[in-house]
Amino acid sequence: xxxxxxxxxxxxxxxxxxxxxxxxxxxxxxxxxxxxxxxxxxxxxxxxxxxxxxxxxxxxxxxxxxxxxxxxxxxxxxxxxxxxxxxxxxxxxxxxxxxxxx
Amino acid sequence: xxxxxxxxxxxxxxxxxxxxxxxxxxxxxxxxxxxxxxxxxxxxxxxxxxxxxxxxxxxxxxxxxxxxxxxxxxxxxxxxxxxxxxxxxxxxxxxxxxxxxxxxxxxxxxxxxxxxxxxxxxxxxxxxxxxxxxxxxxxxxxxxxxxxxxxxxxxxxxxxxxxxxxxxxxxxxxxxxxxxxxxxxxxxxxxxxxxxxxxxxxx
Numbered sequence: 422x423x424x425x426x427x428x429x430x431x432x433x434x435x436x437x438x439x440x441x442x443x444x445x446x447x448x449x450x451x452x453x454x455x456x457x458x459x460x461x462x463x464x465x466x467x468x469x470x471x472x473x474x475x476x477x478x479x480x481x482x483x484x485x486x487x488x489x490x491x492x493x494x495x496x497x498x499x500x501x502x503x504x505x506x507x508x509x510x511x512x513x514x515x516x517x518x519x520x521x522x523x
Numbered sequence: 524x525x526x527x528x529x530x531x532x533x534x535x536x537x538x539x540x541x542x543x544x545x546x547x548x549x550x551x552x553x554x555x556x557x558x559x560x561x562x563x564x565x566x567x568x569x570x571x572x573x574x575x576x577x578x579x580x581x582x583x584x585x586x587x588x589x590x591x592x593x594x595x596x597x598x599x600x601x602x603x604x605x606x607x608x609x610x611x612x613x614x615x616x617x618x619x620x621x622x623x624x625x626x627x628x629x630x631x632x633x634x635x636x637x638x639x640x641x642x643x644x645x646x647x648x649x650x651x652x653x654x655x656x657x658x659x660x661x662x663x664x665x666x667x668x669x670x671x672x673x674x675x676x677x678x679x680x681x682x683x684x685x686x687x688x689x690x691x692x693x694x695x696x697x698x699x700x701x702x703x704x705x706x707x708x709x710x711x712x713x714x715x716x717x718x719x720x721x722x723x724x725x726x
Binding site for chain 1: 616620623624711713714715718
């Protein structure tokens, strides 16, 4: 994940066009901060202590990725929603760019 | 999120990270976690108290050999984590959480003993699968299987259906119980509470 973020940051064509955030379902701020520090996570992580976000997206198992396209009119559209991590950050980012239509 | 005028599409990638979350198990477990309905929060009567001597016990460990509580007397503080059962949702997240936070235990010169009423082969399979993505567990996992739940019963955390409560006991180097949390079985204890208790101990 950290590598994905670094690649995203380095790509000038994607600057300010794609953001990455992480959500720790069921985790307290303390737990999320521990995780951020231990694994040197450079992108924003949020706690979801009461599982409200987790419930809203359908109680997924983790890691789970959701790609959301934010449209100009304020609406949004999910273009990717899948359980499981990835092995190759470059390929994953390419897939995201392709599916999102960026 | 702020959007500048010249950008008309902003993508957001949201990843749900796994730290030690109940109900959102690691994919390591695939589909092997047995779904459990909401249970009565606690279902036993505690037989020990803070300030009292922790009852001694000897139990077989998954990695072989036996572990006796009093072997740590004068050497290490001890945290006992009873969890209800292998292959159930919350337990399958609680221990991986402790597994990545070993430094908090080290800082307080504490060992963690994980105990369930399951037998050794079940615990072997469960802990192996628990750790597929993250190496091995650093703490001993003990089986309180036979006589069934004897240690859980000694502490007063054996529920009427034969599983133990989700409970934490912090025991100092003198063998005195310093903290007890018989937790709501349906939820995972927060890490910061245990860390706070560990930090109160003498090393």
